[in-house]
Structure formats: structure tokens, C-alpha cells
Amino acid sequence: MRIATAREMREIDLAAINRYGIPGVVLMENAGLHVANAVRAMLGNVRDRVVTIFAGKGNNGGDGLVAARHLHNSGARVKVLLLARPEEITGDAAVNFNIWINMGQDVYSITQDSEFDPVRLFLAETDLVVDAIYGTGFRGKVNDLAGRVMEAVNAGGKPVVSVDIPSGVEADTGKVNGACIRAGATVTFGLPKLGLLFHPGAGCAGKIKIADISIPPALLGNDGLKRHLLGRKMVRGWLPGRAADSHKGNYGSVLVVAGSAGMTGAACLAAEAAARTGAGLVTLAVPEGLHQIVETKLTEVMTYPLPQEKSQSLSPEALPVIMSLLDKADVLALGPGLSTNPGTARLVRELLGKISAPCVLDADGLNALAGHTDIFKKAGAPLVLTPHPGEMARLTGLSTADIARDRLAGAEKYSSLWQSVLVLKGAPSLVAAPGGNVYVNSTGNPGMAAGGSGDVLTGIIAGLLAQGLSPERAAAAGVYLHGFAGDRAAARKGMMGLLAGDILLALPEVLREMEAEVFRA
Numbered sequence: 001m002r003i004a005t006a007r008e009m010r011e012i013d014l015a016a017i018n019r020y021g022i023p024g025v026v027l028m029e030n031a032g033l034h035v036a037n038a039v040r041a042m043l044g045n046v047r048d049r050v051v052t053i054f055a056g057k058g059n060n061g062g063d064g065l066v067a068a069r070h071l072h073n074s075g076a077r078v079k080v081l082l083l084a085r086p087e088e089i090t091g092d093a094a095v096n097f098n099i100w101i102n103m104g105q106d107v108y109s110i111t112q113d114s115e116f117d118p119v120r121l122f123l124a125e126t127d128l129v130v131d132a133i134y135g136t137g138f139r140g141k142v143n144d145l146a147g148r149v150m151e152a153v154n155a156g157g158k159p160v161v162s163v164d165i166p167s168g169v170e171a172d173t174g175k176v177n178g179a180c181i182r183a184g185a186t187v188t189f190g191l192p193k194l195g196l197l198f199h200p201g202a203g204c205a206g207k208i209k210i211a212d213i214s215i216p217p218a219l220l221g222n223d224g225l226k227r228h229l230l231g232r233k234m235v236r237g238w239l240p241g242r243a244a245d246s247h248k249g250n251y252g253s254v255l256v257v258a259g260s261a262g263m264t265g266a267a268c269l270a271a272e273a274a275a276r277t278g279a280g281l282v283t284l285a286v287p288e289g290l291h292q293i294v295e296t297k298l299t300e301v302m303t304y305p306l307p308q309e310k311s312q313s314l315s316p317e318a319l320p321v322i323m324s325l326l327d328k329a330d331v332l333a334l335g336p337g338l339s340t341n342p343g344t345a346r347l348v349r350e351l352l353g354k355i356s357a358p359c360v361l362d363a364d365g366l367n368a369l370a371g372h373t374d375i376f377k378k379a380g381a382p383l384v385l386t387p388h389p390g391e392m393a394r395l396t397g398l399s400t401a402d403i404a405r406d407r408l409a410g411a412e413k414y415s416s417l418w419q420s421v422l423v424l425k426g427a428p429s430l431v432a433a434p435g436g437n438v439y440v441n442s443t444g445n446p447g448m449a450a451g452g453s454g455d456v457l458t459g460i461i462a463g464l465l466a467q468g469l470s471p472e473r474a475a476a477a478g479v480y481l482h483g484f485a486g487d488r489a490a491a492r493k494g495m496m497g498l499l500a501g502d503i504l505l506a507l508p509e510v511l512r513e514m515e516a517e518v519f520r521a
């Protein structure tokens with residue numbers, strides 16, 4: 001499913017109205033009806049239940065007034081509190097405001113501090129609150145009075161349904177500047193907004209329902225919308241099938257070059273994850289001093305000893321050996337646990353210029369490129385880079401705070417600059433491709449913030465590349481499946497106690513469920 005900015009959503013709205021002739025008030029009616037249905041879903045029978053609707057002066061408020069009408073018609077006792085003066089309301093919102101008044105219903109205006117007092121009484125008596133104050137038209141900072149109202153709603157302890165986006169959250173960034181509504185559910189229209197996917201906005205939205213308000217699909221699927229919310233159906237459609245007469249050669253061969261003294265775990269997690277993702281063959285090449293260790297730790301993964309330096313990290317002399325191994329591999333996964341030993345870093349940089357197979361570059365493999373990012377564009381094959389914010393900061397010379405300030409823009413910029421698929425790990429993880437597509441992940445949890453989790457992701461992406469997915473789709477599907485497996489593991493073991501190995505153990509189960517859907521479909 002594509003994701004829209006406020007401006008893109010507005011353009012879609014206008015195209016629906018002007019190109020297709022769907023009156024805006026029809027879109028608003030559909031929007032309000034979906035909000036009323038969400039209230040019914042939360043309250044059950046709404047007859048004689050009290051619903052308090054806080055409405056702003058714009059179309060978000062208009063949606064709230066439509067919901068008020070439908071809930072009133074279903075027997076609910078609806079109170080509308082307007083954070084504007086009636087004369088400020090225009091357009092489609094005014095149409096619905098006038099209908100509400102023509103029905104003999106009251107509206108309580110709250111435009112100055114002296115009118116605030118009844119708010120707490122309304123909240124004490126209500127069964128549920130609808131937040132229709134601001135939607136995608138919100139910019140900047142919430143004014144003091146609206147802030148007091150929002151804080152009272154948040155403190156009121158009643159269920160809250162937000163219209164389109166929690167009021168006070170910026171639609172394009174998820175940023176909050178002052179107060180904002182914290183909802184139990186958000187009904188958003190047409191397409192998800194970025195502000196519902198990025199924190200702190202994402203943490204204020206509650207359960208998100210994406211409502212079809214009869215915008216023509218051609219407008220929602222417009223290729224000009226380059227940002228995608230990663231979902232189960234999308235990823236399932238990318239997974240390779242398994243023909244009855246297939247053999248392991250059909251599923252590719254992965255070479256994992258990883259490990260150093262004390263970091264055999266990273267190497268094994270990445271290699272095993274590639275195997276668990278379905279690659280036909282996986283070989284793990286490590287510094288020769290660690291070879292016996294990984295031999296004993298792994299069964300399905302083949303292993304290979306490489307020349308090392310006395311620090312038991314890879315030596316530049318490993319280059320020709322790795323190149324000969326690559327003759328029999330379809331994918332290279334490079335970096336987990338390599339160490340930042342200068343000789344090893346030099347090997348990584350030389351290797352990237354010579355490879356001809358797609359390469360997933362992670363961890364110390366990425367650190368070796370700090371100050372040498374020009375090598376990305378000269379790589380011999382497509383790259384998938386998987387930095388966490390710290391590695392991204394080292395690669396770009398920016399601070400982690402700079403990176404966090406606008407992760408989406410950063411991912412898009414550096415994917416294009418480095419002409420590589422870029423997985424910027426975080427909450428949510430982002431996958432940016434040089435062609436301009438960006439995928440926002442919808443799975444994962446804070447329990448996965450543990451050592452080794454990234455190594456598992458590297459292996460998953462390599463395993464998908466080996467099975468023929470493009471670098472863009474292997475990275476996006478890999479991020480989704482990694483988070484899906486992490487959610488399944490956390491459901492079983494909680495978040496605090498979660499280990500990277502638990503993600504690995506949950507992987508086959510979530511893949512099985514996806515496969516079943518593929519075959520069922």
C-alpha cells in the first residue's frame with residue numbers, strides 16, 4: 001500500500017473531485033461514516049451512549065460532524081465541542097455543520113479560556129471521544145487552548161478515536177510540537193500518512209484503520225507515490241514459489257564472509273539465517289583460527305578457513321581465496337563480526353571493487369567504508385547496505401541526532417548518492433532504493449534491539465537475493481520477515497528476554513504461514 005504526504009493526499013482529493021467529479025462532500029460523508037462505524041465497533045450498541053466530538057474548523061472537523069450525525073441517528077447522545085467560531089467554518093465542513101444545526105442539535109464553542117471549564121464535565125459524562133480537531137492541515141504548534149483540551153482528553157481515561165491522524169501530529173513527519181491527542185484508534189482515509197508511521201506520531205495513533213472513502217484506485221496507486229507501507233500481501237507476492245521438480249541449485253548459493261575472534265556468533269547467525277530463509281547452499285568463510293569453532297556450531301552451513309592476521313581477523317591475503325569462492329556463489333554477505341582491524345577493512349574495500357555477485361554489506365563491512373563511500377558507486381555488483389543509525393553516522397559523517405531528525409529524507413538521499421539499496425534500521429526500519437522507491441516497515445518490536453538481530457537480518461536478505469529477488473525487494477521483504485519473526489518470538493518470550501537466536505527460530509514458522517497464503521492464493 002502506498003503512503004501519502006498531506007500535499008499528495010490533498011492532490012488526490014482534488015483529482016477525485018475535479019477529474020472524477022466525486023463531490024468533496026461525498027468523500028467527507030464516507031469518511032465520517034467510517035468514523036461512526038469505528039465508534040460502533042468500540043462501543044457496541046451506541047443507543048443512549050454518550051459520544052463527545054471535538055471538532056476543528058477544517059475538513060477534519062467536517063468529518064467529525066458527519067460522524068456526529070450518523071451516531072445521533074443511531075440513538076447515541078452526541079455532544080459536539082467546536083474549537084472554532086461557527087463563522088470560521090467553510091466549504092464541505094460548513095455543509096455538515098449546517099445540517100447538524102438544522103437537526104436542532106447544539107454545538108458548544110470553545111474559543112477562549114473562559115469557555116474551557118465545561119470540557120472536564122463533558123469528558124466525565126462521555127463514553128467515548130472523537131478527535132476531529134486537526135488532520136492533515138495541521139502545521140506547527142498547537143495553541144494553548146487546544147493544548148489544554150488535548151491534555152484533558154488524554155487525562156480523561158475514555159476511549160479516543162482520532163479522525164485521519166491524531167490532532168497535533170504533523171502528517172508528514174509524525175513530529176509533535178507541544179500537545180497532541182493519544183488515541184486508541186485512528187481512522188485514516190484513502191492512504192496511510194507518514195505521520196502515523198513515524199514516532200512520536202506513530203505512538204499516538206493506536207490501532208490504525210485505513211478507510212476506503214471511494215477515491216478511485218487509480219489515484220491511490222499512482223506511480224508518482226514512491227513510498228510504500230510494507231504489508232503481508234505485498235511481501236507474499238514477492239516470495240519465490242517452489243516447483244515440485246526443483247533442486248537446491250534453483251535456490252541459489254550464498255557466501256558469507258564474516259567473523260573474528262570473539263565474534264563467531266555474528267557469523268553463524270547470518271549464515272544460518274540465509275539457510276533458514278531458503279537459500280539452496282550457504283558457505284561461511286571465517287578467519288582460519290575460528291574455523292573449527294564454526295564447524296562445530298553449524299551443520300547445514302558449509303564452512304571455509306581464510307587467511308587471518310594475528311588478531312584472528314581476516315587478512316588482505318584472503319582476497320584471492322574469497323574471489324575463488326565467489327565463483328560458485330550467487331550472493332555475498334559481508335561484514336558481520338569482521339572487526340575494524342585495518343587490514344580487514346582494506347580487504348573489504350578491495351573486495352567490493354571486484355565482486356560480480358550482489359552483496360549485502362553490514363556491520364564492520366560498512367564501517368570499513370567510512371571515508372570511502374565513493375567505493376559504493378564503483379562496486380562490481382548491486383549493494384544492499386544495512387546500517388543502524390550509528391553505522392550511518394560513521395558513513396555520512398553526520399551525528400546520530402542528524403540522522404534521526406529526518407530518517408526518510410536521509411535514506412532517500414544516500415540511497416541515491418551511493419546508488420545502493422539502503423536499509424536504515426530503526427523504528428520503523430526504512431528501505432530506500434536508487435530508483436526512488438522507499439518502503440516503511442510495519443513489523444518488529446523493541447525486543448529486537450539486541451546483539452545479533454542485525455546479523456539475522458543480513459542473512460535473511462542474502463537468502464532472498466539467492467532465490468532471485470531483486471536487491472530492492474530482497475531488502476524490503478527481508479526487513480518485513482525479520483520483524484514478523486521478531487514479533488512472533490516476542491509474543492512467545494516477551495521483549496526483554498528476546499535473543500537474536502529466537503528471531504531465527506521463529507523464521508521458518510512465519511515463512512510457512514506466508515507460503516501457505518501463497519499456495520492458497
Ligand SMILES: NC(=O)C1=CN([C@@H]2O[C@H](COP(=O)(O)OP(=O)(O)OC[C@H]3O[C@@H](n4cnc5c(N)ncnc54)[C@H](O)[C@@H]3O)[C@@H](O)[C@H]2O)[C@H](O)CC1
Nearest residue numbers: 027028031058059060134135136137138139140141164189
Ligand atoms: N481524502 C482525504 O484524505 C479526505 C480528507 N478529509 C479530511 O480533511 C482533513 C484536512 O482538512 P483541512 O481543512 O485541510 O485541515 P484540517 O481540518 O486538518 O485543519 C483544520 C484547520 O486548522 C488550522 N490549523 C493548522 N495548523 C494549526 C495550528 N498549529 N493551530 C491552529 N490551527 C491550525 C488550519 O487552518 C486548518 O484549516 C483531513 O485530515 C481529513 O480529515 C476530507 O474530509 C475527506 C477526504
Ligand SMILES: [K+]
Nearest residue numbers: 134163165167
Ligand atoms: K484528528
